[in-house]
Amino acid sequence: MKTDPHQRDLFAATRGTGPRGTPPGVEPISVSQITAMIKAAIERNLPPVVYVVGEISNFKRHSSGHVYLTLKDASSELACVMWRNMAAALKFSPTDGLEVVATGSIEVFERAGRYQLYIRKLEPRGVGALELAFRQLCERLEKEGVFEQRHKQPIPRYPARMAIVTSPTGAAIQDMLRTIQRRFPCVHLLLYPVRVQGPGAAKEIAGAIRRLNAQSESLGGLDVMIVGRGGGSLEDLWAFNEEVVARAIFASRIPVISAVGHEVDVTVADLVADVRAATPTAAAELAVPVLDEVLAHLTTQASRLERNVRARKDVLAAKLNGLLQRTALREPARTVRRREQVVDELTNRMHRCVIDRVRARRGRLDRLEPVVARIAPHAYLRHKADTLGAARSRLRESARRALLRALQFMYSAERRLERATPFHRTQLLAERVTRLSAMLPSLMRHRVRLLNGTVGSIAGRLEAGSHRRVLSRGYSVTRTKKGRKVVRSVRDLEDRQRLVTELADGAFDSEVINLEQLELFE
Numbered sequence: 001m002k003t004d005p006h007q008r009d010l011f012a013a014t015r016g017t018g019p020r021g022t023p024p025g026v027e028p029i030s031v032s033q034i035t036a037m038i039k040a041a042i043e044r045n046l047p048p049v050v051y052v053v054g055e056i057s058n059f060k061r062h063s064s065g066h067v068y069l070t071l072k073d074a075s076s077e078l079a080c081v082m083w084r085n086m087a088a089a090l091k092f093s094p095t096d097g098l099e100v101v102a103t104g105s106i107e108v109f110e111r112a113g114r115y116q117l118y119i120r121k122l123e124p125r126g127v128g129a130l131e132l133a134f135r136q137l138c139e140r141l142e143k144e145g146v147f148e149q150r151h152k153q154p155i156p157r158y159p160a161r162m163a164i165v166t167s168p169t170g171a172a173i174q175d176m177l178r179t180i181q182r183r184f185p186c187v188h189l190l191l192y193p194v195r196v197q198g199p200g201a202a203k204e205i206a207g208a209i210r211r212l213n214a215q216s217e218s219l220g221g222l223d224v225m226i227v228g229r230g231g232g233s234l235e236d237l238w239a240f241n242e243e244v245v246a247r248a249i250f251a252s253r254i255p256v257i258s259a260v261g262h263e264v265d266v267t268v269a270d271l272v273a274d275v276r277a278a279t280p281t282a283a284a285e286l287a288v289p290v291l292d293e294v295l296a297h298l299t300t301q302a303s304r305l306e307r308n309v310r311a312r313k314d315v316l317a318a319k320l321n322g323l324l325q326r327t328a329l330r331e332p333a334r335t336v337r338r339r340e341q342v343v344d345e346l347t348n349r350m351h352r353c354v355i356d357r358v359r360a361r362r363g364r365l366d367r368l369e370p371v372v373a374r375i376a377p378h379a380y381l382r383h384k385a386d387t388l389g390a391a392r393s394r395l396r397e398s399a400r401r402a403l404l405r406a407l408q409f410m411y412s413a414e415r416r417l418e419r420a421t422p423f424h425r426t427q428l429l430a431e432r433v434t435r436l437s438a439m440l441p442s443l444m445r446h447r448v449r450l451l452n453g454t455v456g457s458i459a460g461r462l463e464a465g466s467h468r469r470v471l472s473r474g475y476s477v478t479r480t481k482k483g484r485k486v487v488r489s490v491r492d493l494e495d496r497q498r499l500v501t502e503l504a505d506g507a508f509d510s511e512v513i514n515l516e517q518l519e520l521f522e
Contacts, residue, residue, distance in 0.1 A: 035108060035113055039107070039108035046106050049105060050104065051102070056095065057069070057233055057234065058070045058233050066081065068081055068082075069082075078117055079115075082120075086120055096233055097234050099125045100123060100124050103121040104119040105120075131234070133241070137241065141243075147272065152275075158294070160187065161188045161219070162188070162287060163190040163191075163254070164189065166229055167229060168191060170229060171230050172280035176281065177189070180284045183288050184288035184291050187288055190212075198239075201239035202242035203244060206242075206244040209227065209252055210248055210251075213253050223255075225256050227260075228240075228260045231261045231265060237261050240269040240270075241267050246271075255274045257274065257277055257283045258275070259283030295455070295458060320429060336421070343413070343414070347406075347410065354399050471504040472504040478501045481498035499512065
C-alpha cells in the first residue's frame with residue numbers, strides 16, 4: 001500500500017515520547033492537523049468532479065450573492081455552496097423541494113470541520129416528493145373551487161375577541177402579541193396551543209380550528225382567527241400543506257387569517273384562508289386596527305356631527321326668515337282676494353257659456369219651425385215636438401248637472417286653497433322649528449355624555465394596557481442611543497454601540513462590549 005508523503009510527514013511528527021496520558025512513543029496531533037489529514041484523504045480518494053442527484057432543502061441566497069443549500073435523499077443530507085459568479089449564471093430559480101443534478105467537487109471547510117459540495121453547475125431534474133404533493137393537492141382543491149374568492153369571508157374591522165392557533169413557544173406568537181398589544185390592546189385574545197411541525201401537527205391544527213368553531217358561542221363569540229407559525233424549510237411548514245388543515249379552514253365559520261412563514265412562503269393554508277398575511281406580524285396588523293386612529297376618527301365624526309347640526313339649524317332659520325319676508329305671508333288676504341276674483345271670473349264665464357248654448361239651440365228651433373210647418377203633417381210635427389221637448393229636457397238637465405259640477409269644483413278648490421295658504425304653511429314650519437330648537441340642546445348633551453363615557457372607558461383600557469404597566473412587572477425596553485430605535489434582535493446591534501435601557505422607575509445607559517456573530521465564509 002502506497003503512503004502519501006504528506007501523510008508520512010504528519011505521522012513522523014508524532015514519534016517520540018508521548019506526554020502524560022498517551023501511549024509511549026505517540027505524540028497527539030492538533031485539530032488542524034487531523035482536518036488536513038481528512039481533507040487530503042477526501043481529495044485523494046474522490047474524483048475531482050462529482051455529479052450528485054438530490055432534493056433541495058434549506059435554500060438560501062445570501063446578500064453577498066452566494067447560495068447555500070442542502071441536497072438530501074431518503075436517508076442522508078449533503079451541505080452545498082455555490083459561489084456568486086456561478087449562481088448568477090443560473091437560468092432558473094432553485095426552490096425547496098426541487099430535485100436537481102449538482103456538478104462540483106467535495107472539499108473540506110477546515111474552519112468548521114465539515115465537508116461540503118462546492119457546486120459549479122446546477123440543473124433541475126424533476127420535482128421533489130413534497131413539492132409534487134403540494135402541487136397535486138392545490139390542483140385538486142382548485143378544481144373543487146375551494147380557492148375561489150366568493151368563499152372568502154370579510155375580516156371584522158373592530159374585533160372584540162380573536163383566537164390564535166400556533167405554538168406557544170415560537171417567536172411568531174411573541175411578535176403577534178406585541179403587535180396586537182401595541183395597536184389594539186382592548187381586544188380579548190385566546191391562544192390555542194398546538195404543534196406546528198412534525199408528525200401529528202396537521203391534525204392538531206385542524207382539530208383546534210374545528211373546536212374553536214364549535215365552542216365559539218360558549219367563549220363569547222370569536223370574530224377572527226389567526227392560524228400560522230414562523231418561517232422554516234418546506235418540511236417545517238408542511239403541516240400547513242396537509243389536506244385536513246385546508247378542509248378545516250374552508251369549513252370555518254370564523255374568518256381565518258393565515259400567517260405561515262415569511263413572505264416568500266406560500267402554503268395551501270394561505271390559499272384557502274379568507275386572508276393571507278405575509279408574516280405573523282402582518283397577520284396581527286391585518287386583524288386589528290390602530291386604537292389611536294379609531295379614537296381620532298371618533299373625534300372627527302363627533303366634530304363633523306356637531307358642525308352638521310349647527311349648519312342645519314342655521315339653514316332652517318334662514319329659510320324661515322326668508323319665508324317671513326315674503327309679501328304673501330305678510331299680506332295673506334291679498335292673495336285670497338285675488339283667488340276669489342279668479343273664481344268669480346270663471347263663474348261668469350260658465351254662465352255666459354250656458355246661455356249662449358241655449359240661445360243657439362233656440363235660434364235653430366226658430367229657423368226650423370217654418371220649414372216644419374210647410375212640409376210636415378200633424379203626426380210628424382207632434383213627433384218632432386215630442387223629440388224637441390225631450391231634447392230640451394235633456395239640455396236643461398245637462399246644464400243643471402254641469403252647473404252643479406262646476407259649483408262643487410269651485411267649492412273643493414276653495415277648500416284646497418284655504419289649506420294651502422302660505423299663512424297656514426308658515427305656522428306649521430314655525431312650530432316644527434320651535435320643536436327642533438327645543439330638542440337640540442338635550443340631544444347634544446346626551447350625545448356628549450355618551451362620547452365622554454366611551455372616551456373614558458377607552459382611556460381606562462389604554463392605561464391598563466400601557467407599556468408603563470408592563471415595565472412595572474419587571475420588564476424593560478432597550479433602545480439604541482442614536483436614533484432611539486427599539487432593539488428587537490441581536491442582529492440589530494454592533495460592538496461599542498451605545499444603548500439606553502428603560503425600567504419602570506428610570507433609565508440607564510450601557511455599551512455593547514462583545515457581540516457574538518456567526519462568521520460567513522467566502
